[in-house]
């Protein structure tokens with residue numbers, strides 16, 4: 283059985299407390315760090331809980347699952363795509379998601395731009411960077427980031443909010459930390475070089491959110507700590 287709202291609320295309170303503590307430690311304002319509830323694999327109730335709790339947005343990994351769940355939800359929420367996006371799903375994603383965090387190649391940029399144009403909208407995106415240099419992960423290589431950003435900024439129907447990264451799986455927390463530092467440094471460098479804010483840094487999940495906040499995260503993507511383990 284899916285968890286009750288009361289259990290969710292208790293767990294969400296604990297996550298908020300953890301975020302606040304990490305912000306205090308880092309000398310940051312908790313208002314700078316948004317909590318994105320990751321509802322993948324969970325029923326539509328997961329998104330309804332997030333809205334009832336007052337969270338503005340949820341994250342989904344798969345286009346089809348996110349689209350179907352959204353249609354079953356009445357709550358007012360923003361839906362963000364955080365999982366790998368294949369070219370053949372770009373049109374669907376541009377039509378149904380409020381932001382795509384997983385844009386990692388030029389072809390995808392062109393497809394999303396064209397789809398957003400057809401819908402008469404400007405689609406917010408993040409560029410996913412493989413800043414942990416994980417051979418098993420998606421995301422653009424850091425060396426390709428300037429070219430990708432340049433191409434993204436040239437698309438009339440896309441709005442580049444910032445960057446996203448997923449660290450490699452590792453027992454050593456230093457690996458995640460280096461991934462976060464490297465994403466922030468890349469962002470700082472390219473924001474200056476291109477004269478754009480790139481203010482969103484989507485980094486940190488259940489296991490490493492405090493570390494990510496210490497390194498400048500503005501958005502933590504949390505599933506397990508809010509909803510329990512995924513089956």
Ligand SMILES: *Cc1c(COP(=O)(O)O)cnc(C)c1O
Nearest residue numbers: 320343364487488503504505506
């Ligand atoms: C599943 C997922 C998360 C949430 O991970 P938890 O460890 O359950 O908090 C965050 N980001 C991405 C990209 C994911 O796919």
